[in-house]
Amino acid sequence: MDARPLFQSLQALAEDNASFFQRSGTESGRRFAAAFAALREHGRRLEPALRHFARLYHRFDLDEATPGNGYRSLVQTARCCLAHAVHKSRYVAAHRRSVFFRAGHNVAELEAYCAALAQLRALLCLAQRLLAHNRPGCLFPPEEDGLSELVLREYSTMHNGCFYGRCLGFQFAPSIRPFLQTIAIGLVSFGENYKRNDMGLGVAAGSLFTSGKFAIDPELRGDEFERLTQNLDVHFWKSFWNLTETELLASVASMTATQVGVCRALTVPPEPLELPLAADPSVTVTIAPPVAHTGPGPIHMRLLSYQLREGQDSAALSALTRAEGPRAPLRWWRGPPLPPSPALLVHFHGGGFVAQTSRSHEPYLRGWARELGAPILSVDYALAPEAPFPRALEECFYAYCWALRNCRLLGSTAQRVCLAGDSAGGNLCLTVSMRAAAVGVQAPDGIMAAYPVTLVQAAASPSRLLTLLDPLLPLGVLCKCLSAYAGGVSGAGGHEGLVGGRWGCRVTGLAGGHEGLGGAGWHGGGSW
Known part of the structure; x- marks a missing residue:
């Protein structure tokens, strides 16, 4: 896909809008001018970076028939964010003279996409480091060079609040964005009312009364989401996910x-x-x-x-x-x-x-x-954490x-036995199958593992970088869960049979996976 028309549109719209608002002399005009100047700069810096990735990311596909890997996903996410910025810039150019034009709302939207593009540029810089060290087809850098630790350390200093406010779910189809917004509003509202020893519908009911402010103030929602994912322990996430219980x-x-x-x-x-x-x-x-x-x-x-x-x-x-x-x-x-x-x-x-x-x-x-x-x-x-691995x-x-x-x-x-599971359950499907093979009993005829945990390792990869803007399971949350499952061990292991991925702990593994291929499918013989 040629991205040049997208960048050309962004540059032309940014220059036109910036020139228009620079003459206004108002506070909102100055904010618009600064936002469009930032968009122009982001576009100028991103175009060569995305062109560089587009020349190389095919080397990491599983095969020619499977054009998918973390580098492709990262580039597509950046393009998607740029497309949203172009769409908003066109809207501003078409309506900026209207008496019904909401200047405050539209400039806030542009500023949000500027912040998102700034973080995506930082992610691409980290991904370029990985790309320079990774061998073709290998999405993880060599363990001995220390690059993973360096990249993940820099990654941990980045801010992801901008991805959970006005830009929430921009990388997905429009039909799913209301659902993601509902989840995010519910999460931050629950977090504000959460008390370690007071759980269940009482907290959920209290959350309903505080959800309004997070619905009308996306910036507040993004800041609170970032705070929750970075600071609250696994007991909070256990309580939130168990509301359905x-x-x-x-x-x-x-x-x-x-x-x-x-x-x-x-x-x-x-x-x-x-x-x-x-x-x-x-x-x-x-x-x-x-x-x-x-x-x-x-x-x-x-x-x-x-x-x-x-x-x-x-x-x-x-x-x-x-x-x-x-x-x-x-x-x-x-x-x-x-x-x-x-x-x-x-x-x-x-x-x-x-x-x-x-x-x-x-x-x-x-x-x-x-x-x-x-x-x-x-x-x-x-x-876990009450019953950690290998229980x-x-x-x-x-x-x-x-x-x-x-x-x-x-x-x-x-006669035909299949194992099925999602996420952590997908991990257990794989490890149960391996244990059955090791013991020598009947192995399952098939496995349906949906987005399974397949590699537990504190290693950077392009898809791991994308967890910075994951609307459901950011990397910090996944690391807390894995740490609880591994018994609080972080960065070292030796638990035979623990297979996982998307997490943050190095454990002796029995299986791996090809990042970016999806996660649902049948493996093994037999059919239904």
Whole structure:
């Protein structure tokens, strides 16, 4: 894509508008003139930088059919910000003489995009350092040269408040920006009312009364967002993300979701399991229950099935069912149970290893159960920081093995087993699969890992730089979650089996990933 017309438009509009407002002599006129002068300078500096990246970023694509990597994303984000600045400049040029022209609002918008472009220029400078050191196809610099530490240290001094005010979500489609603004306003309002020992709907209700000022003052919202992401600990994020766990919100989500024939909360006792080896079914291996940190304890799961199948109404499964408020385990299904499904989906929820449960993710899991026609077992693994690594991995692996051993109770023959998870859950999908292969039991036939955590390392990369303007999970928040999961260890590790990415801790890894390729897909053999 040729960016020259974009820069030419920006320069022409900036010069015309600056010349017009310089003659006004008013305070707003001086602000407009300064903003357009800054836009002109940003455009002049950005054009050669983006041209340089455009000549080289194809070297980091996975292959010719996959034109995507962090450098491309960074360049596209800068172009998108420039396009918004051009659009606003055209609007000002067309309406600046109108009596209905809102000078204060429009100059504030231009100043916000100037601030965003200044930070993007700084990101591009850091990315140029990486580009100079990275080998073609390698998005991370060599560990021994210390460049990652230098880049991340400079990165930590940058300000991201400008990306959460008037410019929030500029890099996304217009249809998603209202949603992101709602999330941001809710977050900063919740943060203002947050108290460590006062959580739940009380804080949420108080947040409603303070959200108005953050809606009408984008600069205040951006400053508060930056403060929260830099200063508040993991307990704040756990509280905010767990709002969906409250009885009221969970009940509303349940009522609006797809109705299923079976929705049971299960508690499985920690007992050793005997499973056959995949290579030689005549030989068995013993799977010990989870013991890390807190010793043996029950594992909590949730079984969902659109149709009632054989085994799901058995006394053995009923003995494992735990009460969950007024919700009945069986819904609308009438008639005899169907035969077991040949497929089984084992799900690990996201939440940064620190928050949420299967109940938070139940609405879309119900839709999956209907469309797949297969039972879904969602695992409520123990959460950090109370239960750091490797407790979650141990519980998820045990739950997977228990599902293989007791598939008939779940309404499946487990001929085809898939693991699914998002974010932290995607990490657990990968590590459970690796542990299954290492132990020698049946490996999953497929993995659906959505935006999974795939590399835990304090290493700079172009996509990591883009977390400065991530509207949902800035790098500082991700580092807090990973530090909690890793038991407070930062910058060093040695935990075999902990696979992760987008975080900030170096850990002995078992898998990696190609940054910028997306994150959802099937891996492994078999199909549904």
